[in-house]
Amino acid sequence: MIVKTDEELQKLEEIGQICGRVLKATVEHAKVGMTTKELDNYAGQLLEEAGAKSAPISEYDFPGYTCISINEEVAHGIPGPRQIKDGDIVNVDISAVKDGYYSDTGISFIAGQADDPLKQKVIDVTALAFEEAMKKIKPGAKVSQIGRAVFNTARQNGLTVVKNLTGHGVGKSLHDKPQHIMNYYDPTDRTILKEGMVIAVEPFISSKATLVTDGKNDWAFETKDGSYVAQKEHTIMVTKDGPKLLTKIED
Numbered sequence: 001m002i003v004k005t006d007e008e009l010q011k012l013e014e015i016g017q018i019c020g021r022v023l024k025a026t027v028e029h030a031k032v033g034m035t036t037k038e039l040d041n042y043a044g045q046l047l048e049e050a051g052a053k054s055a056p057i058s059e060y061d062f063p064g065y066t067c068i069s070i071n072e073e074v075a076h077g078i079p080g081p082r083q084i085k086d087g088d089i090v091n092v093d094i095s096a097v098k099d100g101y102y103s104d105t106g107i108s109f110i111a112g113q114a115d116d117p118l119k120q121k122v123i124d125v126t127a128l129a130f131e132e133a134m135k136k137i138k139p140g141a142k143v144s145q146i147g148r149a150v151f152n153t154a155r156q157n158g159l160t161v162v163k164n165l166t167g168h169g170v171g172k173s174l175h176d177k178p179q180h181i182m183n184y185y186d187p188t189d190r191t192i193l194k195e196g197m198v199i200a201v202e203p204f205i206s207s208k209a210t211l212v213t214d215g216k217n218d219w220a221f222e223t224k225d226g227s228y229v230a231q232k233e234h235t236i237m238v239t240k241d242g243p244k245l246l247t248k249i250e251d
Helices: 006-029 036-049 055-060 117-134 144-156
Strands: 067-070 073-075 089-098 101-110 167-169 176-181 198-201 204-206 229-239 242-245
Touching (some): 006 036, 006 089, 006 101, 006 229, 036 067, 036 089, 089 229, 101 117, 117 144, 117 198, 117 229, 144 204, 176 198
Antiparallel strands (some): 067 073, 089 101, 101 229, 167 176, 167 198, 198 229, 204 229
């Protein structure tokens, strides 16, 4: 969507901050030995207390308040009996709706102590790729430059991007226009960023995978080669002064 009124911005800021706070609290609450469903229930309670509803449930009847993915699960992991183990890469993706406005944010982290330094490298480079992408966000810029920045950052650090997972527009629905914000340069994408446009940027960086496939259920996407993957996502509004991160929570 494109923000046109102060009321729209206020509503987007409200749901953005709710999602940001719930993500921060959920990551802090995660512990080795906890099941992903226990963690999901905690996030769901926080959303309810904030007066928001889970977007995956509202939009797609997803079987969980949040998406929680571990190791080979890259995205859309269903919360369940799986226990978080020491050294796991855990991804928590929070998206919610309040008063008809949506927001989306996510982060990958290591539970306990990393058992392979490559895991932390993937997470660190994902964060770096996100920051490089932010430098490309301004009115009049091409959406494709976001993907170029993400891809180049991964390549310069000896890593890869997952090409079939993308960012997207967000606002009046969970997946709004533009439908796809690639994590690599697509010369055919001539979409232009406009002032007030609201997008979710989410690099997926991997140790070696370039594609994910359908997983063990109807929802999850997984790697088949044991690659590590990390994601970082914020909901962002394009402004003349650069990106405004609606889901960022200041420490």
